[in-house]
Amino acid sequence: MNHQMTFCVDTERSVLIENFEKRGWIHVGPEDGWNFYWTNVNTCRNLFNTETNNYTMTDNQIINHFPNHYELCRKDLLMRNVRRYRREMQKTKSAVAKCISGKFVYLDFIPTTFVLPTDYHLFLEEYSKNPSTWIMKPCGKSQGAGIFLIDKLSQLKKWAKEKKYPKNSAITKNTYIISRYIENPLLICGKKFDLRLYVLVTSFQPLKAYQFKFGFCRFCSVKYKYDSQVSDINCLFAHLTNVSVQKQGNDYNCIHGGKWSTENLKLYLAGIRGEKLVKKLFDDISHIILHSLKAVRNVMSRDKHCFECYGYDIIVDEKLKPWLIEVNSSPSLTCTTVSDRLLKSKLIDSILSVVLPPSGTSV
Numbered sequence: 001m002n003h004q005m006t007f008c009v010d011t012e013r014s015v016l017i018e019n020f021e022k023r024g025w026i027h028v029g030p031e032d033g034w035n036f037y038w039t040n041v042n043t044c045r046n047l048f049n050t051e052t053n054n055y056t057m058t059d060n061q062i063i064n065h066f067p068n069h070y071e072l073c074r075k076d077l078l079m080r081n082v083r084r085y086r087r088e089m090q091k092t093k094s095a096v097a098k099c100i101s102g103k104f105v106y107l108d109f110i111p112t113t114f115v116l117p118t119d120y121h122l123f124l125e126e127y128s129k130n131p132s133t134w135i136m137k138p139c140g141k142s143q144g145a146g147i148f149l150i151d152k153l154s155q156l157k158k159w160a161k162e163k164k165y166p167k168n169s170a171i172t173k174n175t176y177i178i179s180r181y182i183e184n185p186l187l188i189c190g191k192k193f194d195l196r197l198y199v200l201v202t203s204f205q206p207l208k209a210y211q212f213k214f215g216f217c218r219f220c221s222v223k224y225k226y227d228s229q230v231s232d233i234n235c236l237f238a239h240l241t242n243v244s245v246q247k248q249g250n251d252y253n254c255i256h257g258g259k260w261s262t263e264n265l266k267l268y269l270a271g272i273r274g275e276k277l278v279k280k281l282f283d284d285i286s287h288i289i290l291h292s293l294k295a296v297r298n299v300m301s302r303d304k305h306c307f308e309c310y311g312y313d314i315i316v317d318e319k320l321k322p323w324l325i326e327v328n329s330s331p332s333l334t335c336t337t338v339s340d341r342l343l344k345s346k347l348i349d350s351i352l353s354v355v356l357p358p359s360g361t362s363v
């Protein structure tokens with residue numbers, strides 16, 4: 001029997017609430033018998049924490065996170081899971097683990113990354129072989145906070161000394177990752193950009209994932225300079241594509257928000273590189289998504305009440321090779337432009353059409 005759906009939200013994002021209310025759902029609090037909870041990751045983790053909570057979900061409840069989403073979404077864990085997956089694929093002699101001169105052909109989609117301070121010596125070994133530019137990112141932060149670039153070891157040493165870092169080698173909120181910087185990104189009008197794509201997962205075992213048809217590019221507002229080496233490594237407006245960073249720059253345009261739809265990108269690239277290469281690029285991106293999910297599938301929760309919409313951040317280099325930068329468990333639902341609002345409303349609608357049973361009124 002259908003009953004009126006109830007929903008609960010931790011966030012006041014209007015794209016969500018408008019959608020739920022349009023369906024006639026009733027807004028309730030977290031303690032009030034909800035059917036559908038759009039929560040933040042912390043609330044979700046607390047809800048599933050059997051030591052502090054004895055909440056048991058009933059058959060007619062669903063929630064928008066897997067309790068251990070961090071296996072995919074924390075920068076250091078993603079790297080570790082992908083490394084382990086590659087080893088497993090090698091053991092089974094899978095074609096996907098093909099190696100040429102010690103380099104993976106198909107599973108080389110994350111820039112080489114080390115966890116600091118734990119992997120400092122491994123990083124030094126790699127750095128001595130190939131110095132180039134590296135990017136430092138704190139594991140526990142987002143929106144570009146705490147990120148900086150280095151192209152000399154002395155910069156890292158100076159930073160560590162000033163920060164009195166590391167105090168010890170345990171993984172804490174002070175843990176950083178250091179990744180090889182993609183020095184040759186594909187530029188459009190001289191500017192760097194990344195892609196934000198959305199992937200819905202309703203189950204990891206068996207893996208059931210859906211890639212949302214639409215996405216967008218986020219452009220830097222300052223031109224990128226690269227000849228034989230990256231210049232202006234301190235100019236974050238040329239290097240970090242996060243909207244939260246770009247918004248603080250003088251050149252940020254709040255009408256288009258530095259965003260372009262993936263449809264526009266495809267048309268533009270087809271014009272300059274040809275449709276065949278564009279198709280290959282987007283096939284390669286789907287391949288990255290699939291294998292990143294397979295890399296965590298065995299460690300993810302099997303709870304049938306959970307689904308998750310991931311925000312994939314991809315950088316394309318000038319050879320049209322896509323690189324996975326990060327996976328977000330709570331991609332922003334803030335709407336900075338009109339097109340943003342349309343896209344995000346469509347995204348929420350599509351998610352609901354998959355996660356709700358066909359009647360759409362009860363879970």
Ligand SMILES: Nc1ncnc2c1ncn2[C@@H]1O[C@H](COP(=O)(O)OP(=O)(O)OP(=O)(O)O)[C@@H](O)[C@H]1O
Nearest residue numbers: 111142143144145179180181182239240241242326
């Ligand atoms: N290896 C890399 N090579 C080139 N650019 C990179 C690399 N890693 C990150 N960037 C740039 O830095 C930006 C911030 O990186 P990242 O998304 O990992 O950090 P964040 O602060 O966690 O952001 P978010 O708010 O999306 O979680 C990216 O959007 C990208 O533009």
